[in-house]
Amino acid sequence: MKRPNENTGPVRCAIYTRKSTEDGLEQEFNSLDAQREACEAYITSQKHEGWVCLSEMYDDGGFSGGTLDRPGLQRLLEDIKAGKVDLILVYKVDRLSRSLLDFTRLVELFEQHGVSFVSITQSFSTNTAMGKLTLNILLSFAEFERAIISERVRDKIAGAKRKGKFTGGPTVLGYDIDPENHKLVVNPDEAKLVRQIFRRYAETGSGLIIAKELNARGITTKTRRNKRGETKSGVAWNAPSVYRVLNNRTYLGETKHLDATYPGEHKAIVSRDLWTRAHSVAQSSQESPQKPHARGQALLRGIIRCGCCGHAMYPTWTKRREKIYRYYVCVKAAKSGYDSCEVKSVSAGEIEGAVINQLRAVFRSPEMAAQTYMAATRIRAEEIDDCPDDLPPITEREVADVLGKLDPIWDALFPLERHKIVKLLVEQITVYENNLDVRIRTDGIHSLIAELKDNAEQTEVTQ
Secondary structure (H helix, E strand, O other): OOOOOOOOOOEEEEEEEEEOOOOOOOOOOOHHHHHHHHHHHHHHHOHHHOEEEOOOOEEEEOOOOOOOOOHHHHHHHHHHHOOOOOEEEEOOHHHHOOOHHHHHHHHHHHHHOOOEEEEOOOOEEOOOHHHHHHHHHHHHHHHHHHHHHHHHHHHHHHHHHHOOOOOOOOOOOOEEEEOOOOEEEEOHHHHHHHHHHHHHHHHHOOHHHHHHHHHHOOOOOOOEEOOOOOEEOOOOOOHHHHHHHHOOHHHHOEEEEOOEEEEOOOOOOOOHHHHHHHHHHHHHHHOOOHHHHHHHHOOOOOOEEEOOOOOEEEEEEEEEOOEEEEEEEEHHHHHHOHHHOOOOEEEHHHHHHHHHHHHHHHHHOHHHHHHHHHHHHHHHHHOHHHOOOOOOOOOHHHHHHHHHHHHHHHHHOOHHHHHHHHHHHEEEEEEOOOOEEEEEOHHHHHHHHHHHHHHHHHHHHHO
């Protein structure tokens, strides 16, 4: 056999082993040991070719072959790039990968670094054209087998869900896992807390109020323990974590799969009456016209952020004595309480008025028009490869004219038109406790000029 790197020294052989599950790995002689022993025997049989086995062990126990994110494989790839490996041996092709695309990438990497690949139970080598063809055929079948296994697993999970069985995953607050029969069992103390959350929501209709009450009492979310015995402590509550509890149908004694629900094997924690009372409050809140109204008049949606904590701010409103008051609220303040953010919320009318005044000052200012023109020209020059050759240049007068026309017609524009112009000209608005920062997007002038030109031309044609 031709040596991978065509040198006269020994052929350094690395053995890679893998097993998809952790079952049996605790045994004194497990599947990984068996794979390695077979590969070592094969290397010994090729001693006349100069093959020597590296002492480094590249083992991945409990890792799927459908991904390359495996610690043993990553160490092997690093050693290949460092020039420490000449030949890779595996027991079967699918031990290295079950994905044809991933395997193709691996083979390309092997070839770049002069490394060959051998499967000891499937007689071929990547040193020959026939070996590469055989490899592709075997990988196609390995990928097909993996797809079949995935379908069977999905079908098995769906069947188990229809029977109301627990199929794994993190346990929710109120339940523990019985290790013997792998079923959900009620945790009495946590179940009591779940019912309290439902009752308080039926009374208050606010997830944030409940979260603050729980945090004040020193209560965290569920503490979980993984298969390795490692404990993950709970964290402080916020409004979304409360809503996840309220929307989990597991508490009704049901099992959910996709969009369908089935009677579960576990006991219910929340009665149907309590569930209905809590969700009737949530439904009445969702049916309010808050979101459509707020979005329709939210000039700064998508570009306004809190300067205190860096979170986005979203539009909302409240109604008092038949009068509507609009606000932009910090996401952190909404989730964790107003005491978690110095900015909290700002009046939508005031902040939008301040931004509009700054923009209208830009519209009226010849100096700003000149700066915008120079910035736009510079950006166009940087992107000239993407522009048509016959695109006419933008003139300074054209920029000034466009900005000047916006000022007198601004008040007559529809809200959506104003929002579109603001998105073109403003990159970001940052709100601090006592001041405001508006970052102008000068490159938006190109789109603005083109749009206003088209509108003007259409108007002339119509007239």
